[in-house]
Amino acid sequence: MKFRIKTLPLRTERIAVVLSQDDAAELGLLPGDRVKVSYDGKSFVAEVEVSQEFIGSGEAGVCSFTAEACSLTEECLVEIVPFARPKSVEYIRKKLDGAKYEREEIKDIISSISSDILSDIEISAFILANEIVGMLNDEIQWMIEAMVEVGKKIVFERGTVVDMHSVGGLPGNRFSLIAVPTVAAAGLLIPKTASRAITSASGTADTMEVLANVNLSVDEIKEITEEVGGVIAWNAATGIAPADEKIIRVEYQLELSPKPHLMASVLSKKLGCGAKFVAIDIPVGSKAKIENVDVGRSFANSMMEIGRNLGLKVATALTDGSQPLGRAIGPALEAKEVLEVMEKKHEGDLLEKALGIAGILFEMTGIAANGYQHARKIFESGKTLEKFREIVAAQGGDENIKAEDIAVGDKTYTLTSSVEGAVVSVNNKSIVKIARTAGAPKDKGAGVYVHKKRGEVVKAGDPLLTIYAEKEWKLDNAIEVANTKQAFEISGVIIERYTMGRWWS
């Protein structure tokens, strides 16, 4: 049947056409079915929505996303015919029944996800099947190959290309802003791509964005990396492994990230960037993505095996994921802290981790027998800060950037301890919740500064954390969260005291 295009004043990130109820029934279509839309010698597959109003008989409504993606304008006359359910849905059903994907099957699924042929409901079935039934290493490998294949790729003609990545889930985990320039200062190429916060208070890309532009194309990444040795860019902007973003969007709603998907997400990005040597940070902790050391080890082994089969040299580091890294949480606060470290204003776990991860890459590539020592030497020489400023400048930022230049939220509130003792734990989830309520990552200056970490001694009245916000109402909400979600556990505290009574003497 022929339909006249009607553009709708809406934008949903899916390829869909809206038909009148009558026309849909005429074609035997129900909402969620697929149709092939042909126009001007081209065709595409779209999901059907049915509207009881606004769309007349003979009309096909499309949102601006679909109109642009498929070059349709108002009044175009298109041919619409029912399109069989994609094969990939059948493969997902097989996995639900406990089967193993064939190489071609997982390839087909990933390509359907990338080209918006699978609906959210089908993507959620894919995620749940992989979470519950699981995936073997070769299935994950094929998934990664498929993810890389449908996206953009960077190919470096010369140089040793390395990369680093964290599995994530740890607040303040901004070591790569120090490790990347350290690695680049040693002459390696490191085209580092990173994510923005989804459920966290800041992603590496959000923190870097305080200092420079992170929305770089693959061509820009290649050019800057070849020029200054490194880059820190937002991965979703690159077009590398585009299925990843679509899967993550649905995972967010399900509050699930199956381990096979975590591996595929990290390795596909690294492979697409042209890296040959990769160091992976796996934070382990009861509330992290990897719950304990045993799971961490098996996860690390899988990553290394899959990497090997993909031609990637992978090293992994299980790291402490039980409390925030460094003391700052929130884009500007983290950027400031990272610069303070590079300016040698203070040391600590953030610097140790950065040098440790950089060191792993030095050992993998044969640059040094003791990688950590080599990294520290570069850092001490001031080359890390120098290289970082070069990278910032190459990405359009201020080449003379200093920690003191970074503005943070001017609405602040400091929470103090009402008791005396030592910090037993700092709750990652509470800290993130407070920082997000204060406005992070949207308000760059918002976040939390943690004054006391595990093992540190507090007296009554000592500051525990300071909340930074850009808006008064967000600060108020964050204070409320801080007062209800206990972020610190402090030992040596008398909770209740009973005086010995005569009745038991």
Place this chain on the structure above:
Amino acid sequence: MKFRIKTLPLRTERIAVVLSQDDAAELGLLPGDRVKVSYDGKSFVAEVEVSQEFIGSGEAGVCSFTAEACSLTEECLVEIVPFARPKSVEYIRKKLDGAKYEREEIKDIISSISSDILSDIEISAFILANEIVGMLNDEIQWMIEAMVEVGKKIVFERGTVVDMHSVGGLPGNRFSLIAVPTVAAAGLLIPKTASRAITSASGTADTMEVLANVNLSVDEIKEITEEVGGVIAWNAATGIAPADEKIIRVEYQLELSPKPHLMASVLSKKLGCGAKFVAIDIPVGSKAKIENVDVGRSFANSMMEIGRNLGLKVATALTDGSQPLGRAIGPALEAKEVLEVMEKKHEGDLLEKALGIAGILFEMTGIAANGYQHARKIFESGKTLEKFREIVAAQGGDENIKAEDIAVGDKTYTLTSSVEGAVVSVNNKSIVKIARTAGAPKDKGAGVYVHKKRGEVVKAGDPLLTIYAEKEWKLDNAIEVANTKQAFEISGVIIERYTMGRWWS
């Protein structure tokens, strides 16, 4: 934050608000998150969508469904605040991890589904968790209680209220159009509700609609049942157990119907209609919803146990689901065939099944020791046809309806056998595909008439099936399907013949 309502020229069957990207970020919201919308002392929960265009800062877009459901008009000023993820999502996650639902948990899930608080992605997680992990009988019972509780109910003050239902999946399975009037003619009350086709060529409600109005409210169902003894209405129009339709809509996209959901769907509708005695038809066959007799028996046992705990007397009948019931598939063709049977023009499996199911209800209620015999007596006396016409008239149809009055599609094509032999099988799926392509269920007159069923002998040139359509182009498409999807398997056929060669003599 305060937002001005902007109504959008669209209708989606979900409670949602569209915010600008900037406002969503300001509130820390991502697509799929929930917000509480307050207005004029009332409030509701909505899902967030984010639009990069059309929705300005300070505006909240709503489709007409949301506007009506929540009494919003253009320019209303509403307060929008983030709303925590509903508890029910957590319960679904627990099931994914293998847990058993508590009574309150499944109640919360069903009530969230009924009130559109769960997104399609979350409903799909619910379906997949129940399919893969499974549900125990008491969990299914609680699910049914919750489904009935949130919907409309019929309470009969007097009379013995019975009902019948098929688990479905069998083309031509229209026995209840004969069984309901037979049961009603014996003085029982039978407020039968039935579904429309989703993936089949006709549902009982589609077939009945050829003769009468099936969009009846619970009040109309009660009134007609008390007046003439029975009714055949469309279940979704009643408002009984409304969560069922929402779950089925997502199941359709997943091509899944978990057995616990099948049971809950059937029993919740029957319970909501006020039935005390229920006969359940369970078609068994390799391509039916119930794959084999063993699965059928365990399914039947669960249905009976769950029914008992709900205060329902349930009898089940495993029936042949391997080939269509009767010979007609499609709304008008089936209505015609049912009337022909009642007019005693021919007998066969359709009549046998109708009398068998009616007989089960006669035995359950103590009306007769040999229920089948009693049902046949009523049928032979002409009371079945008489009562059917009363029901049709009470539902606004023609009280003198005759088989010959029913119009079927005038575009026809008959497929003949090219070989000689006996029919080994008739493929349900192929028959349904041909009938749907011919226009069923939308085009009431479209469908398929099966001339030869299993065991019947065919000669070359004998008609196998006739396709009926209302439109020439649909007939052409259906012929193409009939020529590619083999609907009949015929034995005694020489596929290839080899002449004995000298080389092996």
